[in-house]
Amino acid sequence: MFTGLVQATGVIRRSPHGVQLQWAAAPGATWTPASLALGDSVAVDGVCLTVAGRLADGFRADVSEETLGRTTLAAKADRGARVNLEPALRLADRLGGHLVSGHVDGLGVVRAIARQAASWRLELAWHNPAYGRYVCEKASVAVDGISLTVAGCDPDGAGFWIAVIPHTWASTTLAQLAVGDGVNLEADLLAKYTERLLAATGPSGAAEPINAPWLADHGWI
16 A cells, blocks of 8 residues: 655666666655565555565566556656656555555546646546546545545546645656646545445345435435
8 A cells, every 4th residue: 555645756667577667765765775675565656566676776576467558657668757656655654645555547648737826737637537436526546656636527527637736746757747648547445445335236136226215215314
């Protein structure tokens, strides 16, 4: 599990056995390449990867076809792009962002970027609009592994926008985005689990609609 609070940015490249990540830790940083151990989990642009080999300035990870097909990692590794990095959450850590699994739901595309007086407005759209049902105003969403708050949504759920503060803009890869770029998106875990739990089944095994009569029958209203 992760929090969506980026600890470093690094460069991702292809390697004979998967991908490799390099980064230079800032002076005084508590999380450095030297602190990694084999088997550690690291979020790379929001994708949970396992340390399969240590490097002097980073680590190597194996990446499955499933992960390459659902995320931007393949394209970024091919061009040696910068990515956001975060170590796994420890139970004693502060949860400054929100719970992020590192399991990307789908890809998104940058629709617009606008500089505002005290922030940047970042507009995104899902490649698969069906995922829009998991996002609502003031909900949390992970964009390339960054915990962000949704400022508003399209009526049809196909897209949403975010107000990004200067600190987040400067300390992550968001400042490098351009209109048309792809991003990894992970919706809030609570939305997906709630939907699953509410998909109640009747005696026949068919899903029952969740509506006002159903809620009344079950004591919710």
